Amino acid sequence: MLATITVDDEKCNDPLSCRKCLLICPTHVLGLGTDVGPQKFRETDPSHFILRGVRFDKCTGCMDCVEVCPQNAIQVSF
């Protein structure tokens, strides 16, 4: 069964420096990206980084990411 992973971007406001869920996920399911493309002459502001479920095929449903998140921003359901 494929997991559905949702992240509340308001709560997860600086995933680049937090990255707790990325580090704890045993199968590296989650991914970090930005909600803007690469911009010329400008580094993307941390507020534009987003955390998402990506490699759903490897999610075991262990809920480690949910438990570790200090902002209560991530939800995993089946």
Added chain:
Amino acid sequence: MCVWCDQFAAGYERWYFNPANYARRLYKIRKEAAEALGAEANPQEAGGMAILGREFLEARERNDYEAMERMKREAEQVSWGTHFGQVITLDEALKVTDIIYPISLMTCACRRSMVGLPDEENFTCMGMGPGMYKWERWPDTYRGGVHFLTPDEAKEALTKLNKRGLVQTIATFGTPYLAGLCNCDYPDCGFIRTVLDFGVRVLWRGHYVAKVDPELCNGCANCVARCQFRALSFAPTRNKAYIDEFQCFGCGLCATECDQEAITLVERASLPSLANVW
């Protein structure tokens, strides 16, 4: 025969030894080609945010092989035209450093995306060629800056990264323009992950296949942790390393770690059943 050598080697031993494939002229062509495809390279996307999306995983869940095959084919076609990699050995990578200048160490987009690796820990990727002079235009692609290396420094860096256990791969940015000299591992390299988990050939096997000499192997198991491609295991029955040569990507990492010289790299082309397994 490797189709890339067939098309782009122009008499050189391998297509990635042909200096023309690193040339500035191609760099310009690829830029136009990429823009025409609407494929402005977002490093985060290219790295970890999945070459195949949830659609593919859903098709796999319902055993819809037809849809899977179609999506695989589409992903491969896009990848082969714009951005794909081939495994090369450390020796081959060292040779590349004498063909193209400049070479620079940069932060790895895959690992930024997969584990949010901070820039200072993330200098594992190498960019090559004239495109590197434009790094200041794209601060996001080159987060953390770039370190331009002399050919000797590049060799030293590659050797260290290999020692650490990272596989050398060469990558196109607008095929056949070669601009990436990557140092990769499972599960945090998008290329390796995609080819191993989904069988989508965004990363091609290299020109060699590793082979264990059972006479020389003393069963120390030092090599076993080196394989990033699930090709190498330890066979307790015979107390020897075991290589599945059909799975082997020919990176040579196992061989460089074996002090008994029990692992040799054989030309893929010399093995009838493997000559066309890429």
